[in-house]
Every structure is written in C-alpha cells, then in structure tokens.
Amino acid sequence: MPKAEAKSQGGGQSKAQKEEPIHARELAKKQREISIAEFFEKNRHLLGFDNPRKALLTTIKEAVDNALDACEEARIIPEVTVELIQLGETRFRIIIEDNGPGIVKQQIPKIFAKLLYGSKFHKLSQSRGQQGIGISAAVLYAQLTTGKPALITSKTDAKNKAAQMKLKISTSTNEPEIIEETQVDWPEKEHGTKIEIELEGTYQKGRQSVDEYLKETAIVNPHVTIIYVSPEAQQTIFPRAINELPALVKEIQPHPYGIELGILIKMLENTSSRILQSFLTDNFSRVSPAVAKEICENSAVLPNTKPDDITREIAERLIEGIKKTKIIAPPTDCISPIGEEQLEKGLRKGITAEFYCAATRPAAVYRGNPFVIEVAIAYGGELPKDETVRVLRFANRVPLLYQSGACAVSESINDVAWKSYGLEQSRSSPPVGPCVIIVHISSVWVPFTSESKEAIAHYPEIIKEIKLGLQECGRLLGIYVRKKSRIHEQMARANMFEKFLPELAESLASLAKDNKEKILKALQKMLVKPEIKQEILSGGEEDKLYKMELNDKDEENEENEKLK
Amino acid sequence: MKKQDPSKRLEELGKKLVQDINKGKNPAIEFSLRSLSNVIFDEKSKTLTLGDKTQQRFFFNVSHAKKFLQTLEIAKVSKILLDVSKHASLRDVFYMAKRTIPNSDINIVDDQSESDKALEDLELITDCSREQLNINANKMGSVAGNVVIEDSGDLINWSKLGSGGWSIPSNVENIEFKSVKAKYVIYMEKQAVWERLHEDKFWEKQNCIIVTSQGQTTRGIRRLLQRLTEEHSLPIYVLADFDPWGFYIYSVLKYGSINLAHMSGTMTLQNARFLGVAADDVANYDLKKHFIKFKDVDMTRLKQIAEYDWFKKNKAWQRQFKMMKDFGAKLEIQSLSSKGITFISEKYLPEKIKRGEFLD
Numbered sequence: 062m063p064k065a066e067a068k069s070q071g072g073g074q075s076k077a078q079k080e081e082p083i084h085a086r087e088l089a090k091k092q093r094e095i096s097i098a099e100f101f102e103k104n105r106h107l108l109g110f111d112n113p114r115k116a117l118l119t120t121i122k123e124a125v126d127n128a129l130d131a132c133e134e135a136r137i138i139p140e141v142t143v144e145l146i147q148l149g150e151t152r153f154r155i156i157i158e159d160n161g162p163g164i165v166k167q168q169i170p171k172i173f174a175k176l177l178y179g180s181k182f183h184k185l186s187q188s189r190g191q192q193g194i195g196i197s198a199a200v201l202y203a204q205l206t207t208g209k210p211a212l213i214t215s216k217t218d219a220k221n222k223a224a225q226m227k228l229k230i231s232t233s234t235n236e237p238e239i240i241e242e243t244q245v246d247w248p249e250k251e252h253g254t255k256i257e258i259e260l261e262g263t264y265q266k267g268r269q270s271v272d273e274y275l276k277e278t279a280i281v282n283p284h285v286t287i288i289y290v291s292p293e294a295q296q297t298i299f300p301r302a303i304n305e306l307p308a309l310v311k312e313i314q315p316h317p318y319g320i321e322l323g324i325l326i327k328m329l330e331n332t333s334s335r336i337l338q339s340f341l342t343d344n345f346s347r348v349s350p351a352v353a354k355e356i357c358e359n360s361a362v363l364p365n366t367k368p369d370d371i372t373r374e375i376a377e378r379l380i381e382g383i384k385k386t387k388i389i390a391p392p393t394d395c396i397s398p399i400g401e402e403q404l405e406k407g408l409r410k411g412i413t414a415e416f417y418c419a420a421t422r423p424a425a426v427y428r429g430n431p432f433v434i435e436v437a438i439a440y441g442g443e444l445p446k447d448e449t450v451r452v453l454r455f456a457n458r459v460p461l462l463y464q465s466g467a468c469a470v471s472e473s474i475n476d477v478a479w480k481s482y483g484l485e486q487s488r489s490s491p492p493v494g495p496c497v498i499i500v501h502i503s504s505v506w507v508p509f510t511s512e513s514k515e516a517i518a519h520y521p522e523i524i525k526e527i528k529l530g531l532q533e534c535g536r537l538l539g540i541y542v543r544k545k546s547r548i549h550e551q552m553a554r555a556n557m558f559e560k561f562l563p564e565l566a567e568s569l570a571s572l573a574k575d576n577k578e579k580i581l582k583a584l585q586k587m588l589v590k591p592e593i594k595q596e597i598l599s600g601g602e603e604d605k606l607y608k609m610e611l612n613d614k615d616e617e618n619e620e621n622e623k624l625k
Numbered sequence: 626m627k628k629q630d631p632s633k634r635l636e637e638l639g640k641k642l643v644q645d646i647n648k649g650k651n652p653a654i655e656f657s658l659r660s661l662s663n664v665i666f667d668e669k670s671k672t673l674t675l676g677d678k679t680q681q682r683f684f685f686n687v688s689h690a691k692k693f694l695q696t697l698e699i700a701k702v703s704k705i706l707l708d709v710s711k712h713a714s715l716r717d718v719f720y721m722a723k724r725t726i727p728n729s730d731i732n733i734v735d736d737q738s739e740s741d742k743a744l745e746d747l748e749l750i751t752d753c754s755r756e757q758l759n760i761n762a763n764k765m766g767s768v769a770g771n772v773v774i775e776d777s778g779d780l781i782n783w784s785k786l787g788s789g790g791w792s793i794p795s796n797v798e799n800i801e802f803k804s805v806k807a808k809y810v811i812y813m814e815k816q817a818v819w820e821r822l823h824e825d826k827f828w829e830k831q832n833c834i835i836v837t838s839q840g841q842t843t844r845g846i847r848r849l850l851q852r853l854t855e856e857h858s859l860p861i862y863v864l865a866d867f868d869p870w871g872f873y874i875y876s877v878l879k880y881g882s883i884n885l886a887h888m889s890g891t892m893t894l895q896n897a898r899f900l901g902v903a904a905d906d907v908a909n910y911d912l913k914k915h916f917i918k919f920k921d922v923d924m925t926r927l928k929q930i931a932e933y934d935w936f937k938k939n940k941a942w943q944r945q946f947k948m949m950k951d952f953g954a955k956l957e958i959q960s961l962s963s964k965g966i967t968f969i970s971e972k973y974l975p976e977k978i979k980r981g982e983f984l985d
Contacts, residue, residue, distance in 0.1 A: 558690065568694075
C-alpha cells in the first residue's frame with residue numbers, strides 16, 4: 062500500500078513507524094466463500110423476510126405464485142389450497158397444494174432447495190416468478206428458524222405414485238440435501254404438487270395479511286379457485302369467476318433497447334454464433350440482418366467480427382450503436398393482460414360495490430420491454446365514504462402489499478385530477494371517496510424497485526400509461542357519480558314535498574278552519590299527478606308549471622260553462 | 626292601506642288555497658312583485674309605489690315550495706295571535722315558526738331574515754300591515770317635547786320622562802294625541818345628538834319635538850312622524866350626517882323605501898326637509914378640517930342616490946351631490962361639537978331654522 066505509506070509519512074511520523082503494512086498472505090486468510098446462509102441472513106429484507114409477519118406472507122406468496130405459474134404453463138385451470146396451522150405462538154406449518162402438472166423427481170431438489178435455480182431468469186415472458194429465488198429462500202428461512210426440512214410431495218401421472226422428499230439446503234454450498242425420499246399414494250390427485258413448511262412467523266389480519274393477499278389474488282386471477290384454511294381453522298373458498306385460462310404467452314428474446322453492458326458481455330461469452338451479425342439476429346427480437354448491419358455500422362464494428370474478439374470497449378461501442386439505430390418496438394403478443402371483462406368479473410367477486418368499470422390499455426414499451434396497464438374501479442355501496450380510496454396494486458397478477466409510497470402507481474394516482482371524476486382530492490394527494498382502484502401491470506419484465514418485488518419503478522412511460530388508464534376509468538366513474546347525484550337530488554326533492562305536505566295542511570286547516578286530514582289527503586293525491594311529479598323531478602322548470610296552470614284554467618272554464 | 630279585517634283576510638287566503646287543492650290545482654298565491662323593477666316613483670304623490678307586476682307563488686314548485694310553506698306558517702302564527710288578541714315581536718314570530726320538519730333535517734325557517742321576509746310578503750298578500758297582523762318590531766327610538774298622549778289608557782307627558790324620553794313602540798296606531806304644543810319636529814339620525822339636545826332642553830327652548838332612532842328609521846317612528854305632521858300639521862326637519870347614507874335616511878323618510886313600497890301610503894312624509902349637515906355648512910361653519918375622506922363605497926352610493934328619479938330633477942339636491950363629490954369627503958353631525966358642546970343646540974340649529982336653510 063504505497064499510497065497509504067506516503068500519506069502517513071506526511072501526516073504523523075510516530076504513528077507510521079508503529080503500524081507495519083499487512084502482507085497479502087495475511088489478508089488472504091480472511092477471504093473465504095460467503096455461505097449462502099450468511100448471505101441470506103444479511104439480505105433477508107431484500108427477499109421479503111424482514112420480520113416474522115412478512116416472512117409468513119412471503120412464503121405463502123412464493124408458493125402460490127409458483128403453483129399458478131406451473132398450472133398455467135401446463136394449461137390446467139388452477140385450484141390451490143392454502144392451509145395455515147399455528148403450532149406455537151410464533152410457529153406455523155404452511156401447507157400449499159396445487160393441481161398442477163407436478164414436478165419430475167430429479168428436478169424437485171433443485172427447484173425447492175437451491176437458490177437462484179429456475180427456468181425464468183434467462184427468458185423474457187410474462188410470469189409471476191422472475192428470479193428463481195422465492196420458494197427456495199422460503200425453504201431456507203424455515204430451515205434457519207426451525208431447523209426443520211421442507212416436505213415436498215409431487216405427482217405427475219395418475220398411474221404412478223407420488224414422489225415425496227424431505228429437503229434442506231446446504232448452507233455452505235447452496236446445494237440441495239435430500240434428508241428422506243419415499244414414494245406415497247396420493248389417490249385424491251391425478252397430478253399436482255404439495256409443499257409443507259414449518260417456520261417462525263406471526264399471523265395478523267389487515268391490509269398486509271395473508272387473507273388480504275389471497276383475496277386480492279382471487280380478484281386479478283378470476284380463473285383460479287383458492288381454498289384457504291386460516292389459523293383459526295376457518296375455511297374460505299374464493300371460487301373462480303371464469304372458466305378460461307389466460308391466453309398462452311409467447312416467450313420473446315430481449316429487445317436491443319433494453320440491454321445492459323454486463324448482460325451483453327455475458328451473452329457474447331456464451332453465444333454459439335460465429336459472427337457478430339448473426340449473434341445480433343439470433344439473440345434479439347426485431348433485429349433483422351439489415352438492422353444488425355446498421356447497428357454494426359453505427360458502432361464502427363465489422364459485422365463479421367467474432368464474438369470472442371469483442372472486448373469490453375467494443376461492447377460499450379455496441380451499446381451506443383444500438384441507441385443510434387432505429388429499431389421497431391418489440392412484439393406485444395408475449396403479454397397476456399387479464400382483460401376488461403375478466404378483471405371486472407374478478408372485482409365484482411371480491412369487492413361489494415354499486416359500480417364497476419375496467420380498462421385495458423394497448424401495449425406500450427419501456428426500455429425495450431413491452432407492458433400493458435390495466436385499471437379497474439369499484440365505487441359506492443358499503444365502501445367507506447370519508448377515507449382515502451383503497452388502491453390495489455398488481456404486477457403480473459400478483460398483489461403488491463408493501464411499499465405503496467415508493468410505487469409508480471401511487472404517484473400516478475396522485476397526479477390524476479379526481480375531482481372531475483366525482484371524488485374528493487386535495488392537491489397532489491390520494492383521492493377520497495367510496496372507491497377501490499385496481500392497477501395491474503403485465504410485462505415480460507416488471508421493473509421493481511427491489512428484489513422483494515413490492516414497488517414498481519418510476520419509468521415515465523409506465524406512469525403515463527397508468528394515468529391514461531386511470532383517466533379512462535375515471536371518465537366512466539364521473540358519468541356514474543353525476544347520474545347518481547342527480548337521482549339522489551330527485552329523490553330528495555320528492556321526499557321534501559312529502560315532508561312538507563302535513564305542515565302545509567296544518568297551516569291551511571288553521572287558516573281556513575277546515576279539516577287537516579282532508580286537506581292532507583287532497584294534497585297527497587296531487588303528489589302523484591304526472592305534471593306535478595314531472596315538476597318535482599325536473600327541479601323547477603317554470604315553463605312546464607305555467608303550462609300546467611293554464612291547462613287547469615281551461616278545464617275550470619269548461620266546467621263553468623257546462624254548469625251554465 | 627285599506628282598513629281590512631286581518632283575521633278575515635287570512636281566513637280568505639286559507640279558503641282560496643284549500644279550494645285550489647280540492648280542485649286538484651297547484652295551490653298558488655298571487656301578489657305584487659316586490660323588486661326594484663316593479664317600484665315606481667309616482668310624480669303626483671311624490672312617493673315610491675308598487676307597479677302592476679304580480680308574481681305567483683306555487684306550492685308544487687321546487688324553487689317556490691319552501692317560501693310558500695314559510696308564508697303560510699307565518700300566516701298561521703298571525704292568525705293565532707289575532708285569535709287570542711296578543712302581540713308578538715318579529716323575533717317571537719321567528720321562534721314560533723322555527724322548528725324542524727319531522728323525519729327530516731329541514732327547518733321551516735333557518736334565520737329571522739326568512740320569517741321577516743315571509744311577513745313582508747304576507748302584508749302584500751293580505752293587504753294588512755304587520756302591526757294589523759299583531760306583529761311588532763323592536764322599540765328603537767326616543768321622543769321628547771311638549772306633548773301629552775294617551776296610550777293603552779295611560780296618560781303620558783313627553784316632557785316629563787327624565788333623561789331617556791318616551792321610547793316609541795312599534796305600533797303607534799292606537800295612541801291618541803291629547804295636547805301638542807310644538808311648532809316643528811326634528812328627527813335626527815344619531816342617538817347621541819338627541820341626548821345632547823334633550824340635556825340642553827332644546828325642545829323646551831325652541832318649542833319643538835325631538836325624535837331619534839338608531840340608524841335606519843323604524844316603521845313605528847315613521848308612522849309616528851307621519852301622524853304628527855298629518856294630524857297637527859307640523860313640519861319635519863331631518864338632521865343627519867353629511868354623507869350618502871345620511872341623504873338616504875332622508876330619502877326613505879320622505880319618499881318611502883324600495884323594500885316597503887307597498888306601505889308608502891302610511892309611511893311617507895311629504896313635508897320632511899333636510900336641515901343638515903349640508904354642503905354649505907362646511908364653509909359657513911369652517912368644518913373642512915373635520916372631513917373624513919371618501920372610500921370607494923361612499924362614492925358608488927353617492928352616484929346611485931344622485932340617479933334616483935326623485936332627486937334627478939331637483940337642482941338644489943344635485944348641487945349638494947356635486948359639492949360632496951368635489952369634496953370627496955364626508956362629515957359627522959358630531960363634528961359641530963368642536964365649536965363647543967352646546968353649539969349645535971344654541972347656535973347651529975336655531976340659526977338654520979330661523980334662516981330657513983334647508984333642502985326640500
């Protein structure tokens with residue numbers, strides 16, 4: 062450390078003489094591989110295991126997400142059972158069971174007991190899970206807090222028995238440890254997977270609870286049936302509202318606009334393409350040979366350069382070259398939004414209100430990633446009138462329960478002028494009224510602000526789309542609210558007259574020395590006359606009234622003439 | 626105003642409406658329109674009167690219903706008062722009418738201005754004055770002078786009532802003048818000025834009657850002044866501040882007000898004259914140093930008053946308005962006190978009356 066030496070010489074001599082430089086050999090003794098357990102312990106907040114309450118929710122969330130992804134990939138209409146058993150004050154057993162395709166025996170250990178193992182990280186398609194951390198992190202958390210292995214049961218064929226394994230994760234090597242392996246009968250299931258985990262956690266009700274997560278999941282997954290048994294042994298069934306699976310999504314290759322230097326270098330290292338041009342056309346979407354040539358030209362790199370020869374420097378030039386090249390937006394058939402009708406059905410099932418509407422925006426693109434925003438609104442009924450509206454955020458059909466403040470959805474909602482849509486709002490704050498707002502983003506890659514996938518990042522393209530969606534629903538809401546208040550006024554007016562009648566009858570009876578009941582009856586008879594009804598409902602258009610008066614005069618004259 | 630039997634008029638109103646209802650007709654009350662567009666200055670009688678325009682008030686009409694109900698409610702209250710021969714104040718009437726309609730959050734009247742307005746309408750509808758309907762305003766004025774009256778069987782001598790004088794009731798129809806020894810009446814805007822003159826025994830020295838109210842002249846006082854001038858041919862002098870509002874007090878006394886145009890017959894004082902403070906007093910009595918600068922509202926009001934039909938062709942008055950406008954300032958009566966505390970009673974008023982310095 063020559064620099065440090067020079068510095069200490071300049072500073073205080075006596076100190077420098079005492080402190081000998083440390084040899085690299087000594088330093089090397091302290092350098093060792095960080096165990097996966099240690100890493101997890103230090104970074105558990107990044108993965109959603111900050112506290113016992115959240116740990117319980119995250120575990121269930123990861124297991125349910127995996128179950129739904131597996132079912133949909135296998136084109137099976139999902140039915141998921143979630144059972145929560147309280148063993149001690151802070152100890153729970155979680156049992157999650159699906160009717161998915163099952164997992165072949167060889168894959169079970171890696172999927173459940175190896176971190177960062179999965180099929181989804183390197184492909185771009187819309188799915189709930191993205192990184193392959195979730196469920197194995199839950200298994201590790203359980204193991205660290207209770208010492209117990211996870212029990213996995215999986216069946217792939219009606220004819221065969223189910224495979225059952227007790228799994229742990231080796232905290233030093235991040236490899237699965239199979240504690241026990243058997244074959245069991247599972248007659249009630251043709252195929253499916255069941256995971257049982259015992260962990261430390263706390264169970265609470267409320268906005269960020271397991272109950273809420275499952276309820277919201279049912280809303281944005283109207284094709285799913287969820288059966289939930291709470292720690293109080295209460296069974297809740299969220300039945301499916303539609304019998305169709307979401308459209309099958311296509312996998313797409315990354316769009317050049319979304320690529321980062323590190324990933325590009327890694328892709329160049331792993332490619333089997335012989336030259337740069339074919340590397341570009343083979344690995345990216347919307348890159349034809351002509352576009353590839355243009356990229357090379359803009360980067361000042363020859364199209365026949367071998368991928369192995371591309372240095373970091375050239376790769377950086379490539380990134381710049383891509384930026385200069387006009388490339389059409391990525392295909393959007395890789396996204397399967399819920400759909401307006403289906404989302405509205407799900408919302409009707411989950412939230413009791415008077416008015417519902419939903420909007421699915423056309424696909425848009427941020428940083429080369431296609432995405433679709435969907436918005437739905439439920440209004441009125443039993444929803445509380447004086448509270449800020451409830452916002453339910455979803456990404457790829459998964460509820461986001463934490464960090465709403467940091468989310469692009471909250472910013473977008475505060476930015477919309479809700480007053481013109483019939484809600485109350487002070488400037489740049491959330492609207493107030495009997496209303497639930499749902500915002501759903503579907504994308505091949507949802508940009509979260511952190512690994513725990515709780516808040517959507519603030520890309521201007523995304524915020525713009527969310528606002529457009531909110532405005533689309535807002536307009537429908539505004540029409541409804543105005544109509545409702547009109548009807549309300551009409552009712553109030555009709556009601557007002559009904560209340561006035563006895564008062565008038567009493568005054569008249571006292572003035573004319575007449576019978577109050579008789580006058581009241583005559584007045585009540587008038588109240589149902591069509592002209593008077595019309596007058597009350599229309600709210601005081603004088604013309605009509607004068608007309609009525611004239612008609613009456615005519616009738617009177619006719620009567621008088623007859624009498625003569 | 627014709628002498629009517631108020632109780633009978635109210636009964637007729639009720640019967641007419643019940644008839645409407647029995648015929649299945651939207652019950653309606655018709656009466657003179659009480660708005661500026663229907664107020665006419667009658668050159669002959671020199672008073673403000675109501676024109677021919679009428680308005681109809683329907684019960685089954687969203688914008689009329691509540692007023693209709695209020696009018697009938699006040700009619701009922703009045704009928705009850707007449708039936709038992711009791712009088713009530715405007716405030717009493719408000720409380721007699723104020724209640725919440727059962728099973729609703731609607732009050733028949735929310736504040737006194739509503740019941741007062743309903744009563745004014747009822748006056749038009751029945752052609753009976755408020756007093757005839759047994760409803761009185763608050764007492765708000767004082768009078769002193771060499772006059773003896775009889776009121777409800779009591780003999781009252783206005784010269785022997787101490788420092789407060791006689792307080793004028795809201796209904797003066799039933800008092801009887803036993804003896805009136807005075808040459809004229811001075812009505813003044815300010816209670817404080819009245820107290821000054823009373824203390825100086827001005828009415829005794831000058832052989833006159835001094836009357837005041839607080840601010841705008843109440844109906845009782847206007848009617849009292851009218852009876853004094855009609856029954857005893859006394860001229861009335863008005864003493865007010867030198868500002869547009871003082872002019873307006875005079876205008877209301879002499880010609881009637883827009884709001885009560887229907888009562889002009891019993892209210893206006895043809896021979897009222899404006900004694901002061903006038904524009905010429907500024908120079909005559911060196912009052913310039915007591916000027917209070919005009920605010921925008923003062924100037925606006927002055928322009929409005931100058932435009933009134935009854936002032937428009939009056940050159941003397943237009944001269945006053947012009948001078949005030951040029952001053953861009955106003956004066957209070959009390960500024961005369963700067964000349965000495967008894968200046969107003971010993972010098973200013975006697976001089977002005979003697980010289981006949983007044984505006985008509």
